[in-house]
Amino acid sequence: MTYCVGIKLDAGLVFLSDSRTNAGVDNISTFRKMIVYERPGDRFMVLLSAGNLSISQSVREILQVEQLKEDPEDKESLTIWNAKSMFDAARVLGNAVRHVYDRDAEALKYTGVEFNVSLIFGGQIRGEGMRLFQVYSAGNFIEATPETPYFQIGEYKYGKPVLDRVITPDTRLDEAAKCALVSMDSTMKSNLSVGPPLDLVVYEANRFETDKIISIDMQNPYYRMLHSSWGQKLREVFDSLDDPVWDDAQTDTPLKTEGGRSKPLKKITRPEERLI
Incomplete structure (x- = not known):
């Protein structure tokens, strides 16, 4: 399993993913779930993946060269590198998912494996604002809104409460990054199938590049402080x-x-009694 979160704010975007892949209690491996596509000054995009590892790796590989040509008379096919909007780039991603489905779904079904992949795709292309999408196994997708400014995929339930209480469109980037890390820490505390190292990317609006990319292990001083402080403060509030x-x-x-x-609640005191 895995846990990934993408957050869209007025100030920018925050992406966080774990890197644990669990195929049983005695078969735990590390595979990164995040990939960054960047052409400085023109476009910046991040892809997060969860679900079947072979499917998500295939989608990531195909996406870099995937071409969407809706009209045979079009001179140029649509790719993530020439798309004029993040919506069109998301369409290319959806097409890549369907490409892998057409190739592998029948063989997977024959062996009893479900075609299962979930993706978060966000960024900014010059000429429009930042956008964030969640893409499903069918290649269809939805877009983040001011009312729902973040998406989660994978083992999301343990990390959702703090996001619901903290994240709004006007949240500061550093505060959102802290919230995402608390969300991840809460998930790792409750689910062994989510684990380090963590990949964190913070993107500032209208920069079309970022240098805020970091891999976080359990010896990272900031993460160790956050982990111990969050648990202690929760206990203090509870007490x-x-x-x-x-x-x-x-x-x-x-x-x-x-x-x-x-x-x-009504108590039953005799054998002949009924609740209703």
Whole structure:
């Protein structure tokens, strides 16, 4: 399994991925899930992948040379290197996914393996703003919006709560990177199939290149600080909350109250009793 997150902000984009591939408790390997496509001054794109490793590697390989030609009379095929918009680049990616599906899906089905791949694709091409997409196994995709400014793929459930509470379009880039790392740390704490090293990329809007690319292992000083501090602060917040009190005479926030919309659970005390 894996965990990847892409965040679109007014100030830029943040991408984070783990690198663990798990094919059983005794077969754990390291494969990077992120690839960066950059032509300084013209375009900057990042691809994150989750799902079947052979499928995602094939898609990544094909994407660099994939051509989309909708009209035989077109003189030039569409590629990620000449696309005029990120939407068109996402269409090329979707076509690459379908290309791999047409080639491999039947053979995979014959051996009992599902065609499973999930992708996050984002960046900026000169002439338009930044865009972020999530691409599915069928090659179709959706785009991030101000109401939903981030996408997750892979083992996403453990890292979602902190993103929901923190990330908005006007979040600062460094704050979003910190939030993404907390999200990843929470995931790794609860799921052994997600693990280091981590790849982090931060892109500033309208630069069309970045030097903020880093690989993070468990000895990284910032990550070690974040890991220990987050766990400690969570415990402090938990300890600061009052324990539940059943008697409303002893607290302003009783647990047990009368007149609620739902009645307490009914107890069964005799064999002939029924819940309904």
